[in-house]
Amino acid sequence: MAYPKVSIIWLNYNSMKILPLVLQSLESIANLDYPGDRFELIVVDNGSTDGSFEKIREFLEKKTGLRKKVIKLGKNLGFTGGNNVGFRARDSESKYVVLLNNDAIPFPESLRDLVECAEMRNDIGAVQGVVLDLDSGKVDTAGDMLSELLVGAQLYQGRDPGDVKDSYYVTYADGAYSLYRVEAVRKATGFQDKLFYDEMFAYFDDSVLGLQLWDAGFKIVSIPKKVALHRRSSTFRRVSPLKLYLTTRGYCALYEITNARFKPFTQWMYTTYNIIGRILTSPIIEYKVKQSDIVKAIYLGCRDGIRWGKRTLKSMGKQINIYKAPLIKLAPRILIPWFLGIGSAYGRKIFAKIITKEFEKRKHDYLVTSF
Numbered sequence: 001m002a003y004p005k006v007s008i009i010w011l012n013y014n015s016m017k018i019l020p021l022v023l024q025s026l027e028s029i030a031n032l033d034y035p036g037d038r039f040e041l042i043v044v045d046n047g048s049t050d051g052s053f054e055k056i057r058e059f060l061e062k063k064t065g066l067r068k069k070v071i072k073l074g075k076n077l078g079f080t081g082g083n084n085v086g087f088r089a090r091d092s093e094s095k096y097v098v099l100l101n102n103d104a105i106p107f108p109e110s111l112r113d114l115v116e117c118a119e120m121r122n123d124i125g126a127v128q129g130v131v132l133d134l135d136s137g138k139v140d141t142a143g144d145m146l147s148e149l150l151v152g153a154q155l156y157q158g159r160d161p162g163d164v165k166d167s168y169y170v171t172y173a174d175g176a177y178s179l180y181r182v183e184a185v186r187k188a189t190g191f192q193d194k195l196f197y198d199e200m201f202a203y204f205d206d207s208v209l210g211l212q213l214w215d216a217g218f219k220i221v222s223i224p225k226k227v228a229l230h231r232r233s234s235t236f237r238r239v240s241p242l243k244l245y246l247t248t249r250g251y252c253a254l255y256e257i258t259n260a261r262f263k264p265f266t267q268w269m270y271t272t273y274n275i276i277g278r279i280l281t282s283p284i285i286e287y288k289v290k291q292s293d294i295v296k297a298i299y300l301g302c303r304d305g306i307r308w309g310k311r312t313l314k315s316m317g318k319q320i321n322i323y324k325a326p327l328i329k330l331a332p333r334i335l336i337p338w339f340l341g342i343g344s345a346y347g348r349k350i351f352a353k354i355i356t357k358e359f360e361k362r363k364h365d366y367l368v369t370s371f
Helices: 016-030 052-061 078-089 110-118 182-189 205-215 241-256 263-286 291-316 332-341 345-361
Strands: 006-012 039-045 068-072 096-100 104-106 124-133 139-141 144-147 152-154 177-181 219-230
Touching: 006 016, 006 052, 006 078, 006 110, 016 039, 016 052, 016 104, 039 052, 039 078, 052 068, 068 078, 078 096, 096 110, 096 182, 110 124, 110 177, 110 219, 124 182, 124 205, 139 152, 144 205, 144 345, 152 345, 177 182, 177 219, 182 205, 205 219, 205 241, 241 263, 241 291, 263 291
Parallel strands: 006 039, 006 096, 039 068, 124 219
Antiparallel strands: 096 177, 104 219, 124 139, 124 177, 144 152
């Protein structure tokens, strides 16, 4: 086949602590088994101040055979803003864009596998493969599914990669490593020069884009091909008031811009239980910050998410119809651990296992039957 052009967008922000992993990611991009004149790397640095950008630029200067663009921003625009800058800088002939985290190491054949899947059907808006955990070799994500509560989980997380045997539809492609059809994104979002709402900054952005693609008639596929190693949240690993604020804001905003049925119940219930769970677990599990800062971050996240969502909905004109996308239906098996697990890393792992089991029970509904 004649391979289409692809632009790989790769963000950096103060990554000096994981610099060997970051450089390994770049090395793997340079070694992708894809025609060198048919893909480019776009590095966007989100205003790093720790010297990592200089190390990355020095490393890339030696990669003379790699088509690349390196952009240094004056401040941190987050995952959404940084990727939007990269999207605007892409080759105008690129049919696809790839989002790749700087803590992900793509396998040589991975880009070819993703493109070949997307090329099989014009209604495929995004594709991902099986991303493995860098440390354990188990599955990190084999596609992401939302439940009707709009809480997502990485399918097959912690399972053996051999358990993933089929191609199937997912709610959204994971931001760690995924491929998007440019024309599909433009039609689904209404944007011509960006992927995401800049204001989201981070968290739930890939969920929103996935739902927009499904609502516009495009499909998102996960294929049973191992595509990368990944160490999740390497650059934002520690739970902090900022992270709590951003995740809560993104969740509450998502409810405002979609037609999810349980909005009155879940927005404030999520906020309440999140506060309780974080306060109870903060001294012993994840972080040590003032409990008043926890309450403030989560409360403000909910308040600002609702406000932003209402403003954004006016510009959108209509809510995103989430029921065009594959979802895990609400059941007590999901609801109870959702309550109990908020605020606990262990609880989130249990939730991911339950979502995967629910997915497997109705797997026939999600299988891709034709390419």
